[in-house]
Amino acid sequence: MTETYKDWLNKLPYALWAYRTSIRSSTGVTLYSLLYGMEDVLLVELRIHSLRVMMEANLLESEWAKARHEELQMIDEKRLRALYHFQGYQRRIERAFNKKVRVRDLKPGDLGIYSYKK
Template sequence: MTEKHRDWHEKLPYALMAYRTSIRTSTGATPYSLMYGMEAVLPAEVEIPSLRILMETKLEEANWIKQRHEQLSLIDEKRLNAICHGQCYQKRMARAYNKKVHLRTFDEGDKVLKRILPVQDEAKGKFAPNWQGLFIVQKEAFLILDRLYSCMHDGVFGMMKLIGT
């Protein structure tokens, strides 16, 4: 099946509908329900009525307005629940991330390589070196996630580059 990329503007409303009506893990709700206080009516539900649509069509206008007003009054509660769900999700993600972080200590005289951070003036592509030099640790240091932190003394980083590397 060959797809043409010229008709993306015709598929955009469907993609946005899918995005707005799918439940987010971080909030536990759909963006549509957090915005409007109710679930979206899918185009398929208009043609083939679901139980929810049938119940709404049988309501009188006054009852429908009253029910909608109640839904809108509960929207703040839904949003607060989404915020609480988001905070729990962030804690869960932080806990999973912190499980993989290992503290590594280096003693004086240890030989180490220093990671070259990706932000450089001279980006040489994928064949650029990822590590720099061979250093000897002069002061006690510790490593968290590829970054070497050292006991700073008079602006000296606490590592000495080996000659010839």
């Protein structure tokens, strides 16, 4: 199969899935986990049973519901940790930006480098 620039529409869902399930440097977690409160299960994990899928399959329904309830209670904590991580990220970006800023003392009537001579 030859791939061309016209194939982007077929590949878009895969690109979006990759974006939503990769860890963001600004938050330290995936967008998927912030939204749903748990990590995603890849289709390959369902086809070739991963340990995580096998463990959940062997749980009784009541045990599974209890585990899911505990995960939902932890989602707020996870989101709060992501917020702290994001705030630290913003501070690092701000420091890096402020290192490059040149302070200029301007007085009323100064036009800086755009002053015109009459």
